[in-house]
Amino acid sequence: MSTKKCCLGIVAIYIVCAGCFVAKPASAQAYRLPAAAFHPFGRSIINEQHNLELISSACQVGFRYTGTKFQLTVSIPSWMHHNYLQYELDGVYQKRIRVDSALKEPIEITAPTAGAHTIWIYKATEAHTGAIILHAASAQDIQALQRPAAPLIEFIGNSITCGAAADASEVPCGAGPYHNQHNAYMAYGPRVARALGVNYIMSSVSGIGIYRNWNSDNPIMLQVYENTDFQVQSQHRWNFSTYTPQIVSIALGTNDFSDGDGKTPRKPFDSATYVLKYIQFIQLVKTKYPTAQIALLSSGMLHDKKREQLQNCLTTVKEKIDALYPSAKPVALHFFQPMYAKGCTGHPSVEDHEVLAKELIPFYRKLLSN
Missing domain, CATH: 3.40.50.1110 (SGNH hydrolase)
Structure with a gap:
């Protein structure tokens, strides 16, 4: 099975696929973080499939990574047609992202330059709209971030x-x-x-x-x-x-x-x-x-x-x-x-x-x- 097909299977059956990424040189290693390793801020739950459900308005997760490519494997409940995320890259707001029920591949966000980046993903919609389900995030040298200590x-x-x-x-x-x-x-x-x-x-x-x-x-x-x-x-x-x-x-x-x-x-x-x-x-x-x-x-x-x-x-x-x-x-x-x-x-x-x-x-x- 090709790497691409393996990754597609994550969304379809909610199984963590450990070999979804081809090995990179040690200087630019690719990592895949499961949702259980994220640090959500806002109302959320880890569901029975060990995925993270973002629930409240602006519920958020953050990551640090290197390189230009960041991927987020995401889905929505079967009864929904679409929902919305939005994101901030290196402290600058970018845009909303439509998440469709037919989505089969990870969402990919491309940074304009290589090097180190910080990204924060937010739920754009409210709790009554339905959860947005995060399965995994992938990038070079990826680390899940916690919100800095503050009032x-x-x-x-x-x-x-x-x-x-x-x-x-x-x-x-x-x-x-x-x-x-x-x-x-x-x-x-x-x-x-x-x-x-x-x-x-x-x-x-x-x-x-x-x-x-x-x-x-x-x-x-x-x-x-x-x-x-x-x-x-x-x-x-x-x-x-x-x-x-x-x-x-x-x-x-x-x-x-x-x-x-x-x-x-x-x-x-x-x-x-x-x-x-x-x-x-x-x-x-x-x-x-x-x-x-x-x-x-x-x-x-x-x-x-x-x-x-x-x-x-x-x-x-x-x-x-x-x-x-x-x-x-x-x-x-x-x-x-x-x-x-x-x-x-x-x-x-x-x-x-x-x-x-x-x-x-x-x-x-x-x-x-x-």
Whole structure:
């Protein structure tokens, strides 16, 4: 069997093929790292086939290697048609990569020059889009990287936090499935983290709210936060000891205020229920991260009366949480400037996320220094 055919078999039957690469001279050895040797950052699992499933938005893996060629053996669940990765090479963002269900060969990324390189691979889409399954990575002198030690921010939120509907540069708005315009790397949270030199994880679900969702009453974030993939019926519970964020940033409210699709019955916004459920959710978060600073963000997508009402609710939540936890750091609030978003279906575009991030950087910088 040729080397190429052997490698193709990895994707088809999920078997580690130890001889997939022809031996190289000692000065330029090729190595193949199985997924179990990776160091993922973000919500992920090692599945029964010993492959790595990237689950949460911007969940990432990094590698150091030499030469111009880097290969990543990857697949998606059988029920999916396609999904998206994106990558950063030598500290510079490159592009999204479409992963199709029919993919049979490893994804190959070519560096412009030989020598040493660093690459970080990110899941461009959110947890509800489905996992992206990594089987192996191959390159000369390859090493799996861990994220450098740094403070950590967890960004909890909805489609805005996901970077959903933000990037129509490749697929126009409205064309194909919802996740075609996802770009988690360019969302406000990762932008803030990169600007401040800190690590981040993203816990976000499109359409979700504090006491009701965009067009339904449940499941709300309180019901799914403890599940690895944010699915209410999930069998996988997330291990919260994996990370210890210094700041937990929560941006939930846009969908609670939504008028829905205009067809499904929807009651007027209930501020008392919103405040009650928000308090309950923060209490849940505090059971996971007792020492984390809680930061609450409003929504730049809301205007006029809705904007004012959300800000009043968040102020009440802060007052009640501060009273319940007098020895903890006070809850921090940030109220966004109103924005008329230019992305798909009223979402912030990639350029809008840059505006949001610039507004937020001083806020988080101050919290990190406390």
